[in-house]
Amino acid sequence: MNIPRKPYDLLRSFSALSLLTIVIISTVSAILLSRFLRETLLERNGLLTLEFVQSIAQSQNTSQYFSEPDSAKRQGPLDDFFNRIAHMPDVVRANVYSRDRMVLWSTEKPLVGRQFPENNPELDEALGGHLAFHTGRVAAHGKSEHILFAPEVEEFVENYIPIHGPDGTVVGVVELYKLPRILWETIARGQRLIWISAALGGLFLYAVLFWIVRRASRTIVDQQQALVEAEQWAMVGELAAAVAHSLRNPLAAIRSSAELAVESEDAATRECLGDIIVQVDRMETWIRDLLLYSHQPDGNAQTANLNETFRQSLTGFGDRFARRDVALQVTLPEPSPQVRADPHLLGQVFNSLLANALEAMPNGGQLQVSVERRGRQITLAMNDTGIGLSPEQLASVFKPFVSYKQRGLGVGLALARRIVQRYGGRLELRSQPGAGATAYLQLSLAE
Incomplete structure (x- = not known):
């Protein structure tokens, strides 16, 4: 027993699959663009901070005091240098590390003199001569240098800025904890714009594609219906031609008999027979037109x-x-x-x-x-x-x-x-x- 196959619903299949595809593509695109925007703005903010700190260090020749073994001699110049840095906008804490990871100066005095030997990828990168930055929340962090952090500080940016000596080698690292509220607001606005654009763009794309496929689906249905009708009319044409050819002989016989009867019947009967002849002629004309119609596909x-x-x-x-x-x-x-x-x-x-x-x-x-x-x-x-x-x-x-x-x-x-x-x-x-x-x-x- 052959079970009839259900006709394929192009519009329904497209509606589901295209919607799923567009949602996935829009979501992935929004996530990637949001991350790119965040990383780009944070990196730009870090580069500006790096240029500012290094310009102050060069103008005050601060790098020579990082290797000064006498803490009393280095304390004064470093205090003057880092007090300026600590008062930069959005800075909530500043730490200064020597090459051996010891805190030479800090806005939190209990940290001065302490050494943090555990793995710190950002500090390692800065000691290698590269700018490093990191973001996070205090509650989610396990770094020991986060002790004594103010309770109201939730999300922050860490900038690790290398300080180069006269010979170009890294003599120390300045670590700045910042709360760039304006930067976070800018990132949030940009991410909202990205998500809204992705949603509206996906919706517009879906609407356009749906309209195109819906129109194509209707065209296909119309063409299928036209093909069915064409097959039916082809059958009708063949049947009509056969019937028309078959009817012409009986009609001719009827007309001939009516013409012969007209000569011998009374006036009333002749009138009726005349009507028969007229109607037979009309039928003959219709049959001829039908035959011509079936053999002339175009107007x-x-x-x-x-x-x-x-x-x-x-x-x-x-x-x-x-x-x-x-x-x-x-x-x-x-x-x-x-x-x-x-x-x-x-x-x-x-x-x-x-x-x-x-x-x-x-x-x-x-x-x-x-x-x-x-x-x-x-x-x-x-x-x-x-x-x-x-x-x-x-x-x-x-x-x-x-x-x-x-x-x-x-x-x-x-x-x-x-x-x-x-x-x-x-x-x-x-x-x-x-x-x-x-x-x-x-x-x-x-x-």
């Missing part, structure tokens, strides 16, 4: 007189409208416009529309026909006061082999729209249950 350059063609179709329905007690109100423009269409095929379209309007008014009513011109377009509106159509019926009324009549085949309106589209026109139907229906036939004026 040709024929023109039709709109008023004359419509009146000819209306003549064939005169008695039927009278029997149904349907009042006609027809307003056609003068002079009659010439439209791009085959007269016989256009007549078939009118016949189909009139027949459907008549079927919709079994207990009588009114049929109004009017024509409006806009530029190079002519629109014929045919409004009836019949039973109308539901939205479900209206959605499928032009589909081949879909009919809501007891004896209908579902070909009339579908064939009418196909004929109109062949000549670049449009055929639409608007209706509401109990409020009648209006058919709009739009055609182009002939050149």
Whole structure:
């Protein structure tokens, strides 16, 4: 037993996968940009501090006192130098290390003279001659030099600034603990902007891609439906051609018999036989047009007189409208416009529309026909006061082999729209249950 496969829903699959992908890409991009912004601003802040400290050290020739063995001789110059540094904006603590990691000077006096031999990557990097910086929270840190840190200090920046001697070697390191509030606010604003931009950019990208795929999905569905209809019409064409060829011989025999009977019957009978001959000729014309239609895939350059063609179709329905007690109100423009269409095929379209309007008014009513011109377009509106159509019926009324009549085949309106589209026109139907229906036939004026 073959289980039918469920049709692939392109729009639903794209909606889920694209949303997940865009969210991941936007999140990763925002995280990377936020880190880049933070690291770049912190590094820039450290470089500015480095340039400031080294300029003061060079102007005061402070580097020579780092290697001074007599603490009394080095204390005075170092106090003057580092007091300036300690009063820099945002600085909450300053430590000065010698080459052997001993604290030579500090804003926290209990730290002076202490040595911190444990691993300190930032201090190691600064002793190697490079600027190092580190951020963190006091509660999350385990470094011993963080003792005696003020309780209100939560998030800080450590800048490890190497001090070079006259020969270019590193003689010491200045460690500055800073609370750069403005810097943190700038970073926070920049990160918020990054996240907002990533969210809005992702949303915009998703909306654009969704619109494109939705349009493509609709196009695919329309093309699939068109292929199905094309297959159905190909079958109809083959069947119609076969039936039409088969009907021509019986019709010819009927016409010949009627012509022979006319000569021997009374006047009333001859009139009826004349009607038979006329109707057989009309059927013969329709069959010929149907055969031509099935072998001409594209619209040709024929023109039709709109008023004359419509009146000819209306003549064939005169008695039927009278029997149904349907009042006609027809307003056609003068002079009659010439439209791009085959007269016989256009007549078939009118016949189909009139027949459907008549079927919709079994207990009588009114049929109004009017024509409006806009530029190079002519629109014929045919409004009836019949039973109308539901939205479900209206959605499928032009589909081949879909009919809501007891004896209908579902070909009339579908064939009418196909004929109109062949000549670049449009055929639409608007209706509401109990409020009648209006058919709009739009055609182009002939050149």
